Amino acid sequence: MLDFKLRRAQLLAFQDFSESLAQLKIRPAEFSVLAMIAQHPGQKQTTIAEKLGIKRANFVFLMDGIESRGLAERRKEKNDRRSHSLHLTSEGERFVEQMTALWREHENRIVSRLGGRENLDRLIVLLDQLLGLDREDSDGKPARLAQS
Amino acid sequence: MLDFKLRRAQLLAFQDFSESLAQLKIRPAEFSVLAMIAQHPGQKQTTIAEKLGIKRANFVFLMDGIESRGLAERRKEKNDRRSHSLHLTSEGERFVEQMTALWREHENRIVSRLGGRENLDRLIVLLDQLLGLDREDSDGKPARLAQS
DNA sequence: TATTGTTATACTCTATAACTATA
């Protein structure tokens, strides 16, 4: 029953994640958006959403919350005035630093559950294979993962 | 970003699962309940729910649907009249057979994505470690996984 | 015509509190 183990594992990881980052009042989806903007600043909204496997319709509300907290902002693109490019604010950059530090504590707990960092690496390789991700793509790009 | 890979992998697996079992009009949660009842017939409702990591409050509606389709039934226990024991109906047993056959096709697709059955085994071992499951418990018992 | 961002909406899954009947 791989499916249900994946689900339980995901819930466990997210629960630990949520507890780790509760003091910053940030949810997993918001974390992933901020991390993605930090990693690929200036990308347009739909591109960031697709990288995270979030429908662009659902991304709007998520981004509204992040923007109203002053952590990131939308900028109208000059070349294509339909699109918004996404950027961290300076406050957002400080926030991402704090967030990353707490996230490392969370990751250490996961590593200790798994019995060593080499097991985390193995797990990530297997998940990437399942997801059809190339290893060099493995920093968050979903590549060909079906969106619908 | 283990957390998000786990989530994407879980969504991918569930999507493939859902497509595989669409002809039976059954959802992952219903599948897991029927499989658990088939594996542990006569267990009481709350026990089955806990094994699956489903809150007993949410289990009620799920079980209502399964019961109204005639696939499984609640029976009042003689010794403790507060509790219900769960059993497949004979139609439910036939259903579980069909369901299991379709599920194997789904599993084969997952195995081929992973590049071999030995990789599936490795993945399951790692997930069990993350979940804190003993290997002999690995047929579905969530053991000490926090419920709240 | 097609795409970007958006709004509205609906469905599933998850969580908590409070009730009832039994123990």
Added chain:
DNA sequence: TATAGTTATAGAGTATAACAATA
């Protein structure tokens, strides 16, 4: 008092359709 099942409700996450502005 405590437990098993239930009801009601609320919050996330996810999905689709349709619209305005722009290409």
